[in-house]
Amino acid sequence: MTTRSPEEILEHLLSKRDELQGDAEKVIKEIEVFKGNDVRKRSLIKEELHKIKPQVVVELGSYIGYTAIVIAVELHEMQSRAKVHSFDTKREYCEAAKAVVELAGLQDRVIIHEGSPDELVEAWQKSHIVERVNFILLNHNEGNYLLDLRALESLGLINPGTTVIADDCHGDYIKYVDAPPIWRKKYNEREKTIEYRFTGKWGITYSNTTRKMDGEGYPEQMVISKCTNVLC
């Protein structure tokens, strides 16, 4: 995959605006060619979406909005009315992602948020969005995956049936989702830091699958976790 900044990608896409406007499939393909995305990841995401009835999708890591658009197109194909809420911590990336989503004509389906889900959760609880989240893609910064999964657990976004896909995932995250509840109880207590208010829900159990993406260079893998139960 070529490293391209969101500004570069947006500039490239806008240079083809007449051709791309309102055609999400073309936008996806154009990004894939320009950036050299691994299309196997797109297939895996689509496959997992088809296994559940998506109600609300949450993504951490918008960047240019590529995966959010991939998901939105698939939801449309599945005749699902689910929305995609994609979060990114960088304002300029959010702006670029919004512009790409608009180019794809998916602004009613994909909502780009600057920040993290906890800032919205009170409003989401009132409008019952929280319990309807059942598909989550972690596509941001691997070093934050475990902390953020525990936050999503604490915020009530992970319920029986919820699928969480962690892109390019290794290490502690896998140990955590694979561990028995008693191990996670101790882990969450030990890792309770003053600045970190979301310690996780140890009673959540997951069924996990790892899909390796062997290729050149760094071996990538995606971890798919399905919440099987919430014991407490």
Ligand SMILES: C[S@@+](CC[C@H](N)C(=O)[O-])C[C@H]1O[C@@H](n2cnc3c(N)ncnc32)[C@H](O)[C@@H]1O
């Ligand atoms: C690999 S890129 C995401 C690619 C994107 N899904 C796409 O298809 O274009 C990772 C993104 O995660 C964002 N990020 C990093 N830490 C984050 C966090 N804690 N929460 C949300 N986004 C974060 C970065 O700013 C960056 O835009």
